Each structure stands twice: as structure tokens, then as C-alpha cells.
Amino acid sequence: SQTIHQWPATLVQPVGSPLSLECTVEGTSNPNLYWYRQAAGRGLQLLFYSVGIGQISSEVPQNLSASRPQDRQFILSSKKLLLSDSGFYLCAWMEAGGYEQYFGPGTRLTVT
Amino acid sequence: SQKIEQNSEALNIQEGKTATLTCNYTNYSPAYLQWYRQDPGRGPVFLLLIRENEKEKRKERLKVTFDTTLKQSLFHITASQPADSATYLCALDPLNQAGTALIFGKGTTLSVSS
Numbered sequence: 001s002q003t004i005h006q007w008p009a010t011l012v013q014p015v016g017s018p019l020s021l022e023c024t025v026e027g028t029s030n031p032n033l034y035w036y037r038q039a040a041g042r043g044l045q046l047l048f049y050s051v052g053i054g055q056i057s058s059e060v061p062q063n064l065s066a067s068r069p070q071d072r073q074f075i076l077s078s079k080k081l082l083l084s085d086s087g088f089y090l091c092a093w094m095e096a097g098g099y100e101q102y103f104g105p106g107t108r109l110t111v112t
Numbered sequence: 113s114q115k116i117e118q119n120s121e122a123l124n125i126q127e128g129k130t131a132t133l134t135c136n137y138t139n140y141s142p143a144y145l146q147w148y149r150q151d152p153g154r155g156p157v158f159l160l161l162i163r164e165n166e167k168e169k170r171k172e173r174l175k176v177t178f179d180t181t182l183k184q185s186l187f188h189i190t191a192s193q194p195a196d197s198a199t200y201l202c203a204l205d206p207l208n209q210a211g212t213a214l215i216f217g218k219g220t221t222l223s224v225s226s
Contacts, residue, residue: 034213043218044156044201059213090155099205100146101214103155 002027006104019078023091031093033074039087114139118217133187135202142204150199
């Protein structure tokens with residue numbers, strides 16, 4: 001069966017510090033991968049998605065970036081965090097050509 | 113502009129009653145629509161998908177309808193239980209291309225009291 005992992009589960013970082021969140025999927029090949037952010041009182045905001053290694057689509061211009069160095073690994077990064085980057089970050093996967101998305105457990109990021 | 117709206121942020125009902133949640137969309141023509149459940153501090157979990165040619169879809173105590181004329185989907189939970197308390201999200205594919213990104217509503221938080 002398929003499993004999706006995210007780490008860390010929680011993170012507190014100062015403004016201006018770098019960020020690296022990692023997501024890995026097990027039990028499937030060539031999945032579509034997604035990064036979302038959910039801020040308090042707001043909906044799920046799609047940040048990036050990838051349909052293959054090295055292929056990244058950005059939905060919202062910001063100080064975040066994403067990379068997919070391996071088929072089942074998706075990384076969200078920032079060189080300098082802003083206060084507004086605080087939120088709940090969710091990674092999700094979908095079978096290529098599929099419909100439903102499967103979400104990871106999320107990372108709660110607090111920028112202080 | 114394109115919007116997907118869930119018109120209630122919160123819904124409180126008593127155990128045993130039917131909960132009805134609404135999802136409306138504007139300036140999209142989705143071929144299918146999905147519903148997810150999200151518990152506090154967790155990622156959303158897929159519940160149901162309904163296609164434009166399906167008027168109704170059922171799964172156990174859940175029922176979803178899809179009215180492309182009204183641009184609306186209704187999500188019903190019958191015989192609701194306290195364990196049904198969660199936030200429910202609707203989602204659609206703006207490009208109608210399986211495997212691409214979904215757009216999510218902000219969700220409706222359902223509280224079922226015993």
C-alpha cells in the first residue's frame with residue numbers, strides 16, 4: 001500500500017532563516033506531487049505541483065521554491081522566511097491520470 | 113473571477129440529524145467534484161467523487177449531489193454522529209484533466225453534539 005511521509009511535524013523558525021521541508025511517498029511510481037499551505041482561517045492554497053522529476057509548476061509567486069530530485073521525493077524550500085510563511089504545510093500525491101489526492105500528516109511551521 | 117465557495121464556515125447539529133453542506137462554484141465547468149474530510153491538525157482525507165453525469169453518489173451514510181445547472185454540490189451525512197465532527201472540503205479540477213491540480217473550498221466545520 002502507499003504511504004506518504006512528511007517531516008518535520010512541527011517547526012519554529014526565526015524570520016530570515018532558511019527552510020527545508022521534505023515529503024516522500026512509498027508504494028507507487030511516478031506520482032504527481034503537490035505542496036499546499038493552509039493558514040489559520042483560510043483554505044488550502046496550492047503552492048507547487050510536479051508531474052515528474054525536475055518538473056515543477058508554481059501556482060503562487062512567493063519566496064518559496066520546490067524541487068523534485070527523485071521520483072518520490074518533493075522538497076519545499078525558502079532562503080529567507082517571512083512571518084507570513086507561517087502555516088500548516090501539506091504534501092499530497094495523486095496517481096498520474098488519477099482523481100483523488102492523498103495527503104501527508106503535514107508540517108506546522110511557525111515563523112517568529 | 114473563478115470561485116469555489118462553501119457557504120457555511122460552521123454547522124452545528126444534533127446527533128441523529130442529517131447534516132447538509134453546500135459547495136458552490138462560479139466560472140468553472142468541472143467534469144467532476146470531490147469531497148474531503150479534514151480533522152484538526154491532520155491532512156484531508158478523500159471521501160467521494162461525483163461526475164457531472166451523476167446526479168447522486170452514496171457511500172454508507174454519505175450522499176453527494178451535483179447540479180451543473182445550479183453550479184452546486186450538496187454533501188449530506190445522515191444519522192450524524194459526534195465522530196462525524198470535522199471540517200469538510202469540496203474540491204474541483206479547474207482544467208478537467210485528471211492528474212492535475214485541484215482547487216479547494218475553505219471548508220465547512222461540522223460539529224455534531226450528543
